[in-house]
Amino acid sequence: MHPLLRMTVQRLAFGLLTLFAISLFIFLAIELLPGDLTEEILGQSATPETVAAFRRELGLDQPAHLRYLDWLGGALTGDFGTSLANGREIGELLAARFGNTLFLAAYAAAISVPLALFLGLLAALYRGSWFDRFVNVATLSSISFPEYFVAYILLLFLSVKWGLFPSIADFGSGADLGTMLYRTFLPALTLVLVVTAHMMRMTRAAIINLLAQPYIEMARLKGASPARVILRHALPNALSPIINVVALNLAYLITGVVIVEVVFVFPGLGQLMVDSVAKRDIPVVQAACLIFAGIYILLNLAADLLAIATNPRLMHGK
Known part of the structure; x- marks a missing residue:
């Protein structure tokens, strides 16, 4: 084998x-x-x-x-039973809500992953500059604030004061893609601000850690530009830790959206779980938690496999 x-x-x-x-x-x-x-x-x-x-x-x-x-x-066997609160099949309840959670997570990931990689590369390229210091301060501030605080600040300014986006992210059934993106922009932005900081800082740290390696010094001595050194020589060898942190944050986007969904009344799996806890609907809570755990385990496995694919040396113990 x-x-x-x-x-x-x-x-x-x-x-x-x-x-x-x-x-x-x-x-x-x-x-x-x-x-x-x-x-x-x-x-x-x-x-x-x-x-x-x-x-x-x-x-x-x-x-x-x-x-x-x-x-x-x-x-x-895939049969989670029926809801004790309303008698509906739990599989039907989970299917629609899980689809909404996946949409919100994909929306946030489509923004946060490219943005984090771009900012991390720029911060490593211009290490020690005002841009690097500004990005580090901004990301540390973003990490320090809990999700509900960021969510309520965005609600206060972008919804209540300026009226740019709706405060409730429920887009109903039959909405087109534009309406879905518009109504879920605030919860997606909240998730972006939370997870981008982790991915950006890991990208920056992984790149800077490799810049002290001898082969990087040789590339510089050959006259390679700083951008070429980072993109051509450092980035391919830094993919393993970057992939790990990206996969872990993608897992968070799916499993850690409970607070964000509750704040914005988004009809996702997290909101369903909170409602079921309030109603003491035990089978629904168990099924939702089990799905969250399964997704987190699968994404961790995918992170390990992708990291090994980019760096086969990780397969060996030494």
Whole structure:
């Protein structure tokens, strides 16, 4: 078996084991949530007999380990069951919301990845200049602020005061691409400001770290321009750490959008998970968390494989 294929199989097996551990942690964490779905639906005036009958109907009277095994078996076959709050198939609920989350993540990635690479290359090319210092201060400031703070600042100025963009990102059904891009610009911009800083700083650091290598010095002695030294000689060897940080930030764009979706009332998977927690709709919360975890594991695996493809020396232990 090819070493890369063998490593891929090993990483997939380890990823499945990790996903199993995460599923157990998710179930235990949700079990510890206060409140009860039956009391949430029936109200405080419901009698204990009515609550007990409703719990039997929903299967909540079974022991926790039996409910976990039943849920895990359904998840392995792609059947997440039905929502306890509204009786709809969880797969249908997740499909539309997950598509919206992917659209928002792709929108932000299409802006942030090229922008981060461009700024990182310029900062490395003009290291120590006013541009480099300005970009470093701006990115450090962006990293320091939490997402909800950035989101509310953008809402205050771009929506409330200036009225350039809507404060609610829900574009409804049947909207064209232009309307979708316009109504989701503020949440996408929030994500761009958060993730661009990490990717830009890693790009800059990876390039500058290679500029001290002997082959870079030889290229300079041959009369190569600074731009050619960076783009032709340094960048190809810096792709491995850059790809890793880009893949990790893409994973964040999909799995870390919960706060942004809640702030802008965006109908994505994160908003669905928050609503389900409020309603004590346990199967929906478990399914959403499991999908987030699976995507994060897959993108980490893709980052490792792409890094090895650009630098085969990483396959060896020494």
